[in-house]
Amino acid sequence: MKEEKKEENEKIVIDLLKLLSETDNVELEDVTIDAEEFAIEIVPAAAPGRPELFKLSLEPVMPGATGKIEFLVEASPQGLRVLGVPPVTPAAPAPPKVVELLSIPFKYPQLPYTSKIAEVQLGATKSEGGSRGVTYKLGGYSTPPMFLFQETSINRPLFALDVFDMRPTLAGPVKRSYADVLEDPVAWAKKCIETYKADLVSVHLVSTDPGIKDTPPSEARRTVEDVLQAIDEPIIVGGSGNPEKDIDIFREIAKATEGEKLVFASITLDMDIPKAVEPLVKHGQNAIALAFMDINQAKELSRKILEAGLPKNQLILDPTTGALGYGIEYSFSVMERIRLAALMGEEILQVPMSCAATNAWAAREAWMKVEEWGPRELRGPLWEATTAIVCMLAGADLFMMMHPLAMKIAKTFAEALQKVRKPLSEIPYEKWVEAKY
């Protein structure tokens, strides 16, 4: 009997300690306790309907001692669980007296941007000194891309599909879309425009690389001229990335296509920049400046190109696009910083930005056959489209893409900018809760 009692007492003390440790605080005021040992008693449900209130009494156990202290403790929900008291539905708080919907207008914030991005024209019509049937304008924005509500008429981002001057190595899902034109850049360009509805094409003259075929500038020029003959749209002329050879290529083609306002890609810091820029200025062409994911490098490059005489409205900056999952967050932040700095007044950055969303195909999540990941015919294009759209939200305006479906998704997104859209009040958004799908 005695053992049992002792055990029970110990249990109570443990429970009490637990209870106290879970309780926010216990305050004893005007109390002097002068005893070596206490008897502790917990009396539950001290108040009707308030199971969380307990009466706690302390009584000295020394023979002859007097003075019993009683107080209420409020157990926390955790404490209640420790004590095994079932939780009850809390009583609703007393409803407030006046309940009328306040009317507080939301004020659209004033944006601090003071500057504008230069407007670059791609392609020139006959009357403008070129031969293009279709021309575009890029840039001209005065807010970051997500604050479009403030823009009235706005140039939308543009989409180029890639064309190569020799059979390239392509990821499976991409290859399938161009299987019939891989050997013929002219047919390839036509397919991009006519079948896949690209705004323009990017002709990559990879064969000109001295380490590949070392195709001479004259031959590269003929490829470009043939493509220009076949389509009405402006094109991007892409070099091989060799800093010396590209200058020769640019010089030859810029001259032959004088006044067409084509885009030459890319000018990099390891080039002789004045030499690279000179033919573009002379023959009225645009340039893409390629910097490697670094705002300071982008500034340096842009400054050198502008100092070499290229007008701001003929320059596009490519801060490098990392694939989704392989560095895209660096591109996102660098693009965002470039665009914000430009709008806040940094002149040398006030140019449109380009994004090679094609780099998305470097990610294995895009191209690799893995059954658990789902069909790569959808997964790949989605990977490329996501890469493009994320960069679009950071400020990119000109997209180099590869998969027709990826381009279609991203282009639809961009086209909405110039669309008269339904008023939101006419769209039954709320239905998402109760609709069966």
Next chain:
Amino acid sequence: MPKILRPLDVYKYLPQTNCGECGESSCMAFAAKLIERQVSVEKCTPLSEPKYGKKLKALLEVLRSPVKEVTIGIPPNAITIGGKDVMYRHELTWRHPTALMIDVHDEMEEEELIKRVKFVNDFSFIRIGRELKLDGIAVRCVSDDSKKFSTAVSTVLKHTQLPLVLCSYNPTVLEEALTIAGDKKPLIYAANKQNWKEMAELSSKYKCPLVVSAPGDLSLLKSLTVSIKKYYNLDDFVLDPGTFVDGGTILDTISMFSVLRYAAIEGEDSDVGYPLLGVPAAVWSLFDGNDDEKRLMESIVASSLMSRYADILILHSIDVWPILPVIVWRDCVYTDPRVPPSVKPGLYEIGKPNEMSPLLVTANFALTYYIVKDDVERNKIDAWLVVVDTEGTSVQSAVAGKKLTAENIYETMVSSGAMEKVQHKTVIIPGYAARLSGELEDLLKDWRVFVGPRDSADIKQFLEKIWKQEVFGEKQ
């Protein structure tokens, strides 16, 4: 402007005893970490003493982010969303990654419902050594029947510990579900213009966070939030400005999210300083198209809204391919943009290399490493890869910044045991490190140093056309 705290602003509310309980050397050091969001207030145990009650309250107020932190669910599976201090991640790392919730509804077959819940429980994608997971379940009431909804909610509770969102505009339906799930602190969806009083009462009674919904109307959204806050003394809100998707209205949605966040952070409008809810699942009821088109659209909407400030998203598709880009983008966008990701320096095996396999050198910038590894793997090459500590910078920058030198390549080759792995006594360094080759050859004595391609995409060509011929005399 977002408020910029200095350590002193915070220090004055600390005990100032330098007791060291928090693990910092002084209260000032703790204050500095608090404003950098590197530690949480709870680490200061003395602050929970009653005598510091006032200080604690004031401290929490000072530290409150312009976008309030809201917790959904109960430990150990509770998730906290919001807590955003800045608009742009280059200013300060974004905290509390967007929570991804998958929907179920009360007219689904039980089997289907359980399948979906289990999909969420078990979803796991490992990337760069990190496990990416989904966060919880949104239970929708399609039936408008309290019994059915409660049954669905209890089935969900039976199969998961993850946090829930309970979705209905009918307070009666929600109340019955809350009697079973209220102690799990689900997020209640949603108070709107019609039901806001009843919803506010439920949120108050069950102490659960509440979504305030005013599709397409930011003034109504603000009015509802302020009214509920004032009359019901609540503060745990999640805002739903509506996720519009059809006919290009996704752009309006992105604008609303951005402008709300801008107002909260730069405009210091604390009435809208709460986490934002996006519902890409709305694609399934609003958007015309076949199922794959809907999956594509839902995924794009989710990634866009995550880029532009959504703190919690409700999704429908449980196919892996549309979830993958969203969950990977979340992992990327919530990293610290100031710290380049790096991998551990040392010797890595790609494929099954032997003593005749090439020995390659690269930097320990994670992206460089993964790209090189990927290029080697994709070309089915078995190789040894020596990863040198370049403090997480790429080869090109590391060479320029003298973080990749002949000495540290040599030291890594020795310390990792790479030199004993091959018999051919040759090593291939990246093209961008060409100028280190002479010096490295001096250090390696009887070894030969090859300058490989600048881009690892060309590694196969290099190995076959140059390296193999030079080393083994093989002809193509």
